Amino acid sequence: MALRRHGLEHRAFLYSGVENFLSTTVPFLIKGLEADDAVVAVVRRPNLDALRDVLGSDGDVGFYDSAEFYDHPVRTLKRYLELVDSMRPRRVVALAEPVWHWTDQRQTLEWARYESLINEVFADSGARALCPYDRNGLSSAVLDFARHTHPVLFDGRIDHENDRYMDPQVFGAGCDVGRRFEVRPDTAEYMAFHDEDLHPLRVFVGKHAEAHGLDRQQAQNLVTAANEVAANALQHGVPPMGVWVWRDGDELVCEVGDNGFWQPSPLIGFIPPESARERGFGLWTVRLLVDLMELRAGWDGTFVRLHVSR
């Protein structure tokens, strides 16, 4: 196929109403079934129910509710990757409709980044993905993201090569530049660290996690993530180094900073490694363990901010 790139087909389909949605998605899924591909439909309600009515729930299509599947960009990416791996050598055909109901602009941005990363992570997977975007219900900003993150737009009849598509590296860098990194509040508590024995840091973060009301697992995850970021700072950063913790509504925010200037690839920690032996395993796991990880490198140092909501 002329428009298929790198062995991945990643198309956005901007639809208007359920009828229009079904008129494209049903043939797309049936074509996958006919080719004996592994076919999944991860869509929002009520589209999910409408699709089930047409295709039947007990057929060969795997149905998932987007509200559950799209819970966390890095985890969702991992889930798709596991799906593709488990289906080999069959090709995966996915109808993939993310949720865009986030009130926090940071989350919307992270999901846009996720859509962009699909192009990189699944480049050689041979998968076919069609991503429906509700033209009437979604903001123009989200629809713009769709145009920046899908190499091909499908209008319901034919494919269009998308000249507004951006390379994932470029798009990811833009996400980082566009992010507002709010100033730490005066109430933030600080602790410096100096050497590899990070026990005091773990106690400090763990104590705040408990006081904030995170459950034990969330606390353990945050402590593991903060420990990893601090260990990275010790290995690659420049003193002074320290950790700040503060509350922001339901969120507990934990920031590790050092005085070095680190300019990593905008994709760092987003691309799942093959195994724990690969570089990038640590940062990828950090992203997996917390709700959101933000990285800022500037004249005043390198700062990694971890967010966890109770």
Added chain:
Amino acid sequence: MDDLLESLWSVERPVSELRPGDHAWLCYETPEEQSLVTVPFVDEGLALGHRVICLAERVGGPVPGLGWPPAGGPAPRVVALADLPGPVGPAVALEALAKEIMLAEEQGCPVVRVTADMTWALRAPGGLEELLACERQLEGEVGPSTTVMAVCQFDRRRCGAEELPRLFATHSVRVVPDPVFDDPVLRIAWTFRPRGLALAGELDASRHTRLDEALCRVMEAGHGDVHLNMSGLRFIDLGALNLLAERAAERPAAVSSLVLDRIPAQLFSVVERVGWHMLPGLRLGHPA
């Protein structure tokens, strides 16, 4: 009898913490397990100027758990079974050891260390009953002593399943090898059933080297799976998971795996989130 039962019914002491009055039980699975107790027990005694008495087949021959005597330097005194008036049973051997102990005490030795591998004594007719009587006598005499400590060794592979618990019951202390590493944050101990290491405390970058050294020692020491008992671990960092995956990858998974046993729930959940496929060569063993 398994390790758990043994640990419930006796005082467990690492070999370097044995003290006068200890009549200790060492039931070893492999020569390595045996020598990890006997070698430091004897060497430390010699270094401290204690009288060290070992039961062996003959003078100048190999000593159980120690091997051939070194040329030169301080050496333990050997009570040779070959020199005793036959037929030699446990009672005769005990009498000969008792004579050496008395001699040492008369000579003013502050501490007397005795080691004897008694597995042989079980194979003679009526050996178990005679041995039990000797062990009871020894327990009665060493227990109140302020000078004598003894390590009685038995080869688990050559003892009957019914014999072991009865013999074990005549000892008040169970001796184990010293931990591979031990500080206020992390403890790494040997395990032999299954073969591997027990980790307790917190594991972060400051102790990766220690873990790596221990892991390499245990992996080089034998074939087959290596088990890590993680029940006492409160924290493991991602770097340590990376290290375990590195070491596991050095051996073909078909030959052996690194098996993670008894992972505490919260650490287990971190590993689950990462995914086992990220950790090739690592396998989940016994649940928590």
